[in-house]
Amino acid sequence: MQGRRKLAVIVLIGAGAAAIACFQVLTRGQQAIVVPVICVVLIFALAIALGSDDTRARSMGRRSPDYKVVGAKLDEIEREMKRVGLWQETPLKEEQYNFRRAFAMDTMSYDQWLQFVFIPRVKEIINTKGKFPLSSSVGAQAVREFDTYPNAQALISLLSEFDRLFAG
Numbered sequence: 001m002q003g004r005r006k007l008a009v010i011v012l013i014g015a016g017a018a019a020i021a022c023f024q025v026l027t028r029g030q031q032a033i034v035v036p037v038i039c040v041v042l043i044f045a046l047a048i049a050l051g052s053d054d055t056r057a058r059s060m061g062r063r064s065p066d067y068k069v070v071g072a073k074l075d076e077i078e079r080e081m082k083r084v085g086l087w088q089e090t091p092l093k094e095e096q097y098n099f100r101r102a103f104a105m106d107t108m109s110y111d112q113w114l115q116f117v118f119i120p121r122v123k124e125i126i127n128t129k130g131k132f133p134l135s136s137s138v139g140a141q142a143v144r145e146f147d148t149y150p151n152a153q154a155l156i157s158l159l160s161e162f163d164r165l166f167a168g
Contacts, residue, residue, distance in 0.1 A: 065165040067126045073165065074122055077114070077158045084151040086111040103141055110145035114138070114159075132166065139163040 081087045092112060099107040104117060118138060125132055139160030146152035 064132050067129065070122065070132065070162075070165060071126050073158065073162050074119060074126075077155065077162065078119060080155045080158055081111065081115065084149075084155060086115075086152070086155070088112060088115060092116050110141065134166065136163045136166045 078087070088111075092108060096104070096107040096112070097116075099105075103110055104113040108116070124130070139156065139162060142152070142156045142159040146156055
């Protein structure tokens with residue numbers, strides 16, 4: 001983010017200098033066309049230069065959920081996956097971790113992704129007191145993935161509750 005802000009400040013200064021030069025060089029008709037464009041560039045550069053970083057975004061009403069609350073919800077999700085038979089005892093093949101698509105849809109099923117990627121990653125964030133993402137969409141994906149699975153309603157609810165922890 002710091003590099004973007006420096007670039008934005010440079011653009012801001014450059015656009016300001018261009019606006020001043022336009023007043024000295026261009027005719028009134030040309031100024032009427034060029035100056036509004038420069039003003040838009042100035043506004044965007046200023047917005048980027050003053051823009052929010054992760055800390056500022058969280059301090060403006062978007063607080064990170066408590067580690068204990070997230071951990072408890074994760075434990076509920078894991079218990080429910082085991083209860084409905086979506087917990088796999090055998091490990092994944094190493095190549096299944098080489099995914100490129102969201103939720104690893106190109107190498108594993110959604111329940112495998114929850115068990116082998118999502119849960120371990122969230123536990124790692126909790127254990128290291130790392131930063132949580134600003135949002136979550138595991139519940140929304142669960143609705144799509146488990147819509148035909150008759151025993152998954154409670155799991156869908158738990159994953160949707162997990163999403164709401166990050167809704168701010």
